[in-house]
Amino acid sequence: MRKKFFEQMLLIRLFEEKIEELFTQGILFGTTHACIGQEAVAVGITQAMNEGDIITSNHRGHGHFIASTDDVDGLMAELMGKATGICAGRSGSQHLCKGDFYANGITGGMTAVATGMALAEKLKKSERIVISFFGDGALGEGVLYESLNMASLWKLPIVYVLENNYYAMSTHISCGVAGSMIDRAKAFGIEAQELNTNDVEVIYSSFEKIADGVRKQSRPHFLVINTYRQCGHSKSDDCNYRTREEEIGWKDKDPLTILGARLDKDVKNSIREKCASRIESAVEKASKADFPKIDSIYEGLFQ
Amino acid sequence: MITYAQSISQALDYKLKKDKNVILLGEDVCDPYGGAFKITKGLSTKYPDQVINTPMSEWALTGLAAGLAMRGIRPILEIMFGDFLTLCADQLINHATKFGWMYKGKVTVPMVIRTPMGGRRGYGPTHSQTLEKLFLGIPGLKIIAPSHFHDPGEQLIKAIEDNDPVLFIENKVLYTREIDELENGHIFDYSARKSKDEYETIILSNNDFKEHQVTVLTYGGMLPWVTVALNELLLEDEVTSEIIVPSYINKASMPEILESVEKTGRLVIVEEGTLFNGWGAEMAAQVINDGFELLESPVKRVAAKNVPIANTKILEDAVLPQVVDIKKAVEEVLK
Ligand SMILES: Cc1ncc(C[n+]2csc(CCOP(=O)(O)OP(=O)(O)O)c2C)c(N)n1
Numbered sequence: 254m255r256k257k258f259f260e261q262m263l264l265i266r267l268f269e270e271k272i273e274e275l276f277t278q279g280i281l282f283g284t285t286h287a288c289i290g291q292e293a294v295a296v297g298i299t300q301a302m303n304e305g306d307i308i309t310s311n312h313r314g315h316g317h318f319i320a321s322t323d324d325v326d327g328l329m330a331e332l333m334g335k336a337t338g339i340c341a342g343r344s345g346s347q348h349l350c351k352g353d354f355y356a357n358g359i360t361g362g363m364t365a366v367a368t369g370m371a372l373a374e375k376l377k378k379s380e381r382i383v384i385s386f387f388g389d390g391a392l393g394e395g396v397l398y399e400s401l402n403m404a405s406l407w408k409l410p411i412v413y414v415l416e417n418n419y420y421a422m423s424t425h426i427s428c429g430v431a432g433s434m435i436d437r438a439k440a441f442g443i444e445a446q447e448l449n450t451n452d453v454e455v456i457y458s459s460f461e462k463i464a465d466g467v468r469k470q471s472r473p474h475f476l477v478i479n480t481y482r483q484c485g486h487s488k489s490d491d492c493n494y495r496t497r498e499e500e501i502g503w504k505d506k507d508p509l510t511i512l513g514a515r516l517d518k519d520v521k522n523s524i525r526e527k528c529a530s531r532i533e534s535a536v537e538k539a540s541k542a543d544f545p546k547i548d549s550i551y552e553g554l555f556q
Numbered sequence: 557m558i559t560y561a562q563s564i565s566q567a568l569d570y571k572l573k574k575d576k577n578v579i580l581l582g583e584d585v586c587d588p589y590g591g592a593f594k595i596t597k598g599l600s601t602k603y604p605d606q607v608i609n610t611p612m613s614e615w616a617l618t619g620l621a622a623g624l625a626m627r628g629i630r631p632i633l634e635i636m637f638g639d640f641l642t643l644c645a646d647q648l649i650n651h652a653t654k655f656g657w658m659y660k661g662k663v664t665v666p667m668v669i670r671t672p673m674g675g676r677r678g679y680g681p682t683h684s685q686t687l688e689k690l691f692l693g694i695p696g697l698k699i700i701a702p703s704h705f706h707d708p709g710e711q712l713i714k715a716i717e718d719n720d721p722v723l724f725i726e727n728k729v730l731y732t733r734e735i736d737e738l739e740n741g742h743i744f745d746y747s748a749r750k751s752k753d754e755y756e757t758i759i760l761s762n763n764d765f766k767e768h769q770v771t772v773l774t775y776g777g778m779l780p781w782v783t784v785a786l787n788e789l790l791l792e793d794e795v796t797s798e799i800i801v802p803s804y805i806n807k808a809s810m811p812e813i814l815e816s817v818e819k820t821g822r823l824v825i826v827e828e829g830t831l832f833n834g835w836g837a838e839m840a841a842q843v844i845n846d847g848f849e850l851l852e853s854p855v856k857r858v859a860a861k862n863v864p865i866a867n868t869k870i871l872e873d874a875v876l877p878q879v880v881d882i883k884k885a886v887e888e889v890l891k
């Protein structure tokens with residue numbers, strides 16, 4: 254377990270670092286939101302899910318995606334805009350979809366879609382639960398509260414996972430979020446919990462219990478995890494809205510450092526080699542792949 | 557004979573009975589209330605597991621419907637008044653209609669939003685508008701707005717069975733009208749035929765499809781006003797006309813329009829929404845692009861004035877298009 258967690262977190266970290274590099278080299282085009290520093294959330298939660306559980310994600314979804322699908326090749330090709338990408342270049346970084354994983358780039362918007370998915374699974378009497386990831390910025394969007402209200406009324410099997418990284422773009426939560434985060438969910442009669450950690454093992458074991466309760470009792474849960482985005486919001490962010498001291502303070506709480514302290518150096522080195530070579534090979538394959546055909550734009554759309 | 561409202565209710569009943577994956581949700585849709593316009597009355601009693609009363613949350617409900625649809629359910633969401641579609645806009649435009657395409661066909665989103673639209677009932681500025689025009693240019697969204705000469709229930713069944721998101725517009729003034737159906741080449745007093753599309757366009761003639769002086773294009777709740785205007789013109793001035801009435805109003809191409817204009821050379825477009833940037837503007841542009849040389853006079857558009865819809869009848873009537881406006885437009889193109 255421990256090795257696997259480390260491997261997945263490192264795979265995500267190296268992936269995000271490679272993406273930054275490719276942007277600098279002009280190989281990638283557009284924008285992207287890396288999750289450097291937040292890998293423990295993605296890995297801890299997705300590893301505690303059952304096969305078939307559903308995930309909705311947001312603009313910062315590479316970590317959620319890699320941790321749950323392990324498809325580095327498909328994601329890399331997608332970001333490069335290639336026909337071999339998971340959505341053939343249509344989705345890019347913010348709108349990933351594969352299997353039971355669905356993301357979109359409208360802040361807070363997927364919380365409603367996720368709630369509908371939880372209702373669908375409940376109507377179908379399936380054992381699946383839905384995990385909906387969003388950030389502290391989504392706390393400003395009304396659609397979240399409409400969704401929480403219905404999830405509570407109808408006892409839907411869904412976990413709302415709020416990744417609080419303290420900032421929505423440049424806006425600190427002290428300027429964007431009034432009152433308490435978890436009390437907002439509690440006001441709807443939803444069980445809520447807050448984790449103040451970047452320790453993937455703590456997140457994993459906490460989430461195992463949460464998922465079990467949500468699945469067995471068919472009810473929603475609201476989980477706040479306080480974490481930190483070490484990188485900029487998107488590729489063009491000089492982080493002038495926060496101090497270097499704050500950033501350094503969080504470096505000590507880096508999820509890879511925390512877990513890494515429990516692993517042998519040799520083990521970590523061999524994991525690093527494996528991850529690095531997977532990413533190199535993903536870049537190589539994606540680089541060689543074709544761009545989608547122009548007349549494919551109409552595919553799947555009625556006129 | 558059944559009314560437009562009964563036709564819709566029967567269609568809902570039929571689909572709820574036949575397909576247990578169909579569910580209906582909305583504000584106040586359950587018995588004993590049965591919906592603000594009583595369309596869903598009785599359905600929650602017959603199908604208690606498939607009809608869900610919801611809180612007033614149009615924004616999240618639209619997303620919720622998309623989520624249901626992506627996971628194998630066929631939701632029909634009732635939005636109490638079409639004016640409230642503004643609250644659905646983000647989930648319709650940035651979510652429901654995007655998923656199928658942007659996820660490269662990995663999902664389908666078979667959802668229907670049904671909503672009563674239009675004025676003439678004294679409901680005032682925020683409960684009387686014709687807002688489907690705001691959604692006309694959204695790729696991936698079908699807007700179906702049947703008239704009472706369509707079989708609205710049949711159109712709704714097709715919408716529920718459709719694998720794409722459908723916005724289904726029910727004009728309020730039509731609810732109490734009896735529906736007239738095509739029989740032996742006739743609907744009511746008209747010679748009539750239907751296009752072969754899935755959502756049919758109806759073509760009506762008051763001269764047995766022989767010669768016509770003018771083509772009138774309209775949809776939904778304006779059809780009764782158009783037929784009155786054209787009847788009067790036939791009786792008063794022997795003006796013959798062909799009326800084209802689509803149900804799928806944002807279909808990419810409607811060849812019936814040019815076919816008719818080829819014969820008449822004159823076109824009047826009638827809609828209940830506001831004139832500026834309206835449905836008629838798009839339809840006129842299409843005709844001018846593809847058949848300018850067929851036109852013997854400029855295309856005329858009849859639509860609501862660019863003013864909110866007042867509560868008092870005298871002002872509501874002044875804002876919405878009336879029979880006299882249609883007659884005047886026809887007379888002008890015939891000059
Ligand atoms: C509805 C909406 N408003 C604004 C944006 C632009 N935007 C993208 S991400 C973002 C900040 C989101 O912050 P948060 O939810 O905390 O997530 P984080 O970026 O911290 O992961 C903003 C303002 C958007 N995508 N959607």
Ligand SMILES: [Mg+2]
Binds near residue numbers: 416
């Ligand atoms: Mg944030």
